[in-house]
Amino acid sequence: MKIGLIDVDGHNFPNIPLMKISAWHKRRGDSVEWYERLFSGHMDKVYMSKVFSFTPDYQYYIDADEVIKGGSGYCIETVNGKEIYHPERDSQLHPEIEHIYPDYSIYPELTKETAYGFMSRGCPRGCGFCHVQAKEGKRSYKVADLSAFWNGQKNIVLLDPNPIACPEWRDILQQLIDSGAWVDFTQGVDIRLMTEEKALMIKNIKTRNIHFAWDRYEDKEAVVPKFEMFKQITGYDYRKLTVYVLCNFDTTLEQDLERIYTLRDMGFNPYVMLYDKENIPKCHELKRLQRWVNNRIVFNSCRKFEDFDGRK
Numbered sequence: 001m002k003i004g005l006i007d008v009d010g011h012n013f014p015n016i017p018l019m020k021i022s023a024w025h026k027r028r029g030d031s032v033e034w035y036e037r038l039f040s041g042h043m044d045k046v047y048m049s050k051v052f053s054f055t056p057d058y059q060y061y062i063d064a065d066e067v068i069k070g071g072s073g074y075c076i077e078t079v080n081g082k083e084i085y086h087p088e089r090d091s092q093l094h095p096e097i098e099h100i101y102p103d104y105s106i107y108p109e110l111t112k113e114t115a116y117g118f119m120s121r122g123c124p125r126g127c128g129f130c131h132v133q134a135k136e137g138k139r140s141y142k143v144a145d146l147s148a149f150w151n152g153q154k155n156i157v158l159l160d161p162n163p164i165a166c167p168e169w170r171d172i173l174q175q176l177i178d179s180g181a182w183v184d185f186t187q188g189v190d191i192r193l194m195t196e197e198k199a200l201m202i203k204n205i206k207t208r209n210i211h212f213a214w215d216r217y218e219d220k221e222a223v224v225p226k227f228e229m230f231k232q233i234t235g236y237d238y239r240k241l242t243v244y245v246l247c248n249f250d251t252t253l254e255q256d257l258e259r260i261y262t263l264r265d266m267g268f269n270p271y272v273m274l275y276d277k278e279n280i281p282k283c284h285e286l287k288r289l290q291r292w293v294n295n296r297i298v299f300n301s302c303r304k305f306e307d308f309d310g311r312k
Contacts, residue, residue, distance in 0.1 A: 001025070004035030004043040008050035008058055008073065011107065014116050015049050016149075016159070017070060017093055019102035026103060034106070035062065053077055054278055076131045085134035102149055115181075116157045117149030119172050123162040125190075127215065129249050129275050132161045140165035146175040156181045162190050164198055173201040182206045188213040188244055194226045199233040208240065214263065215246040217255040227266055241268045245293075248286050249275040256286075257305055260293055269296070 003025045007015045022032045035046050043064040050057075050073030068091050075090035104111040121143050122136040140162050150156055156179060163172050163185070176183050188211045189202070202210065214223055231241065243263050247256045256272075263270040272290040280286055292308040293299050302308045 001028075001030040001044040002042070003030050003032045004040055004046035004062075004064060005032065005106065006035050006046060006048040006058055006062075008048055008071075009052055009055050011110070014104075014107045014110055015051070015071075016102060016116060016118075017049050018047060019104065019106060019116075020093060020097050020100050021047050022106050023100050023103035024097045027100070032103075032106075035064075037061070037063075050074060072131055072135055076134055085131070090135075099144065099148060101151070113153050114155040114157060115150040115153040116159065117144065118159050119144055119146060119148075119175070120160045120163050120166040120168070124165050125162070129215070129246065130161075136161070140167075142166050142168040142172065146179060150179065150181070154181055156183045158183060158185050159187065160185075161187050162193075164193050165190055169198070170201070173198070173205065177201065177204045180206065182208060184208070185211055187211070191223050191226045191230070191243075192219065194230055196229065196233060199230045202230075203234045209242055210234075210236065210240060211242050211244065212268075213244040213246070214259055215244070215249070217251045217259060220259075220262070224262065224266070227263075227268060231267060238267045238269050243268045243270050244273050245270045246273050246275060247289065248277075248280060253285060253289070256289065260305075264299075 003022075005018050005022060007018060009015070025032050033040065035043065037060045041063065043062075045066045045068065046062050046064040048058060048067065048069045049071040051071055052073050053076055055073055069089070070091035070093075075086045077084050077086070102117070104115075119142060120140055122138070122140045123130070123132045124139055126133040126138045146156070156176065158176070160166075163169060166172060183205050184207070191212045191214070212227070227243075245256065245259050245263070260270045260272075270293055272293045274280060274286055274290055288308065289305060291298075292302065292305055298308070
């Protein structure tokens with residue numbers, strides 16, 4: 001068969017389902033290539049995948065006997081601030097494909113010496129701004145060992161939404177320790193679930209930067225001691241400690257600034273994430289806040305937000 005792939009979001013980050021689909025079809029002896037409307041010709045089957053609902057869909061005619069769409073970008077939409085999952089729009093991977101080693105060759109410019117994948121899915125939090133509960137469920141569960149997507153690469157990009165909430169968190173962290181690879185926890189580690197044992201295990205994982213999140217202002221009394229405990233146990237300085245700070249969801253600017261200043265005073269690097277960023281006016285105060293905080297040079301030299309002139 002002649003198989004075509006379309007990464008609707010673009011090629012800036014590997015699309016894991018497409019890599020697995022490619023590997024499965026190649027194992028069957030099928031030919032697989034990126035679909036190019038002017039050059040690919042007729043295809044037996046074309047797979048389209050996108051992660052983000054705000055990404056415009058592929059606009060051109062696809063010359064194929066069958067077109068299959070899948071991914072959270074197709075099956076999840078935001079309605080009145082809530083993530084709604086439409087299972088009828090989601091083409092789930094067959095278990096045989098889901099558990100196959102991904103074909104990294106389709107992203108040679110991005111995947112050299114780097115492995116991407118999930119060891120756990122789901123999250124117990126059920127945050128209204130996140131689509132994980134809608135698609136993966138309100139619990140964390142292990143789905144794979146590290147060997148399912150890693151084969152000795154120097155870097156591991158872990159995409160798990162909440163790995164230390166998983167009942168098998170010790171197994172997951174130990175596999176990452178044993179790999180000896182540099183690990184990037186892309187989705188942020190849940191600081192609310194941090195313990196001394198977890199902090200010690202994370203300390204033994206090679207990581208250039210550990211990401212946390214402080215999304216809910218009302219969690220202050222719970223998270224501040226956890227941040228301080230983690231920093232004391234690991235000995236990390238601010239260069240290795242990044243905290244995502246969600247703004248424009250259910251907080252005021254004053255509450256946003258309080259979280260930002262608190263994190264900086266504790267020796268952490270805040271990083272502002274804007275909810276529904278696409279619909280915030282360019283000149284909005286929150287856009288200026290994001291430019292101030294996320295530019296490390298500016299943030300460290302200009303100590304107060306009111307002193308920051310975003311026009312310069």
